[in-house]
Amino acid sequence: MAQTAVVDIDVIIVGSGAGGAMSAYVLTRAGIRCLMLEAGRDYDPGQEVNMFGADQDAPLRGTGTPDKPFGYYDATIDGGWEVPGEPYTKATGQDFKWWRSRMLGGRTNHWARHVPRFGPYDFKGFSRDGQGVDWPIDYDTVAPFYDRVEQLVGVCGGPLGLENHPDSPPEVLHKAPKPRVPELLIAAAAKSLGIPCVGTHTAVLTRDMPDDAAPRSACYNATDCGRGCNIGAAFQTTTSLLPMAKATGRLKVVTDAMVSRVVLSNDRKAEGVEYVDRKTGQRHIVRARAVILAASACETARLLLNSKTAAHPNGLANGSGQVGRNLTDTTGAHIEAVIPGLAGRPYYNEFGINFAHMYIPWWLYKAQQAGQLDFPRGYHFEIGGRFGTPGMGQEIWSLPRMYGDDLKRAVRNVKGTTLHLSLRGEMVRNDGCYAEIDPTVTDRFGIPVLKFHWQWTQAEYNQIAHGQRTARAIFSRLGGSVTQPDEPPETAIKAGGEIIHEAGVARMGVDPHTSVTDQWHRTWEVPNLRLHDGSVFASNPHKNLTLTIMALAMRSSEHLAAELKTGGLA
């Protein structure tokens, strides 16, 4: 039996990651009282991030295990590809991976912080090539929010000057870190092949950002950002938006609160949500004037599908039948090479801001539009490889079978010679990729779980094959040996979900028959219920999506604040 909590709140926000925290920040600053429900436990990077902990001190030298797939120190709690007691299922013979965590701040605690803007073409893909659907908004609508989000979260990077890769206005970005040797080398090879290579936009501070509630310092170029950053240089909501929102006195956060469904007061109005206290199992109902779901795209779809009523028999706000459909992720492939010419290069601090200082953006828009490519949408390459602790990398495996002083000399010589290019590409939605409620499986709280369906199409395989050829051409220009076998794209492509950019399962649009929300993220059927994560994406460009999640959450939250103030949701 659910207990009803009486709390004085205007808006309930489900989830404390990128979308939820941005919503809380904007709304509380606008004078709105918010209750944030977060399934994970409370988490304070100031207390829990072991920035300088040596791998030697961690079990198995910090290597990933099923308990901590991205390594012992990685800032993922109770999560990874599996969350204990909270399964998901997959259609027979199909693969999909779903990365989740259960901690305040969600996946922003350890993400890679590559934050490109979408460009004008990205919002209007259907108009350009007839595939997928257009967004109901365009780049110019979102641009001012990109400007403000970049300033607020702190993004470093330089000018781009490229087609469909918008630049930020002067003074918005922090100074770009200087490129490092591996990046300069790949940039030179790319240039010789007519491929651009530019400074990455990364949500890492290169100058201090003072703030009374959440002071943040510039990156000091020495520690693994995947562990989280207790000086606040690497953006995560737990060191920025959440403390800033709390400082207004208008945000109440309840952790270990697993929301199970949205509760309605009438067929067109959300009254609140029901949640399960993860520690006690007790169910509670909380009420507010509006509800925001920002539980991450797939979980938001799950909540809608699990909130069905007599008036919403297929799930809440699912009159269109589109909830759970149009599931997309970024395509991924990894090409790695040892570059002999880098052997013996002088050592220096190559840590930088940890992530790639430069990347290869998509450059073949004209060829694509002229019909010269056999896939409709582009990709980019993230550049990897730098001096790191000699370990199990390809340059070590490929050493001649020497021992003793020779081996020590060889290790010294080959360090920092393995480079890689990680392909990140756009897929267009297809009917074979979707999530639905599994009719038989529930999680440990009795909440029905998602079942994923996933099928790549030939377009994705063709895109991967193009990327493989391009990467090999770049490495070959550098005299490098690609270390993995020449795999067909069908096996080289990462699994659906593996790039952790899920989106599209409750897309926005202009027509309630083919979309779930309007351009303000309001579900068509329940206007005081908004979706503030990747679920609303009408397409999923290869440009990493979190900056856009935050820009859109800011835009919708301001709209909601205005609506609440003018009594629009009375």
Next chain:
Amino acid sequence: MISRRDSLKWMMAASASGLLADAAFAQVPANLGATGASLAQVSPWPVVKLPPITGLGYGTDPDTMNPTAPWPLTLTSAHRRLINALGDWLLPADDVSRGAGECDIAAFFDEWISAPYPDQQKDRPQLLSLLLWLDAQSRLTGGTDFVSLLRADQQHLIEAVLAYGNVPKAAGDAFGWFRVMTIFGYYSMPDNLAAAGMAPENPIIGDYPGPSDEAMAHLNALLTSLQLEPYA
């Protein structure tokens, strides 16, 4: 992110295809099989049957500020002595750093193969078979276990197994894995970074300075040799 399994898979495929020619590291004196060491008599590769490890891992929310591995260790002191002896052969002490055995590399192996995780459990029989085989082989040729062999005999056995000189293929493969693991365990001790010409990173206050002049000179020379124009 590349998993350990991918890395192994590629390594096997690459060495099978001869893709990773030694020439890729021409600056390094290549001594693969250069010794031509080979065994006259060969002990068979042992098949070990091990009771499974059933303990718990560190869980999905370990205290990362105070890291500990909760599982019991399983190697014997004889195993550990042998591993440390091998470690000192592979990565011996020199003016810059200690030997791998001196650093007790065996402790790293013990924690590794005693861990209740699938990857580590796959490695366990491989390590224990290798240790058994090395001792059996030592007894066959020298009448005693490996650590008590004459140094010259130890050296001959290590060279033979590195060169796949009339040894069971499984022994050559397992030793290749053991060598990589030793490197990983050794250089991940911050004190040993110096052996690789590196140092633990110190925080940099202010702008990231980028590559040093020497590093840029090396890069520019490489670009010239590749007939590439600098990027900017």
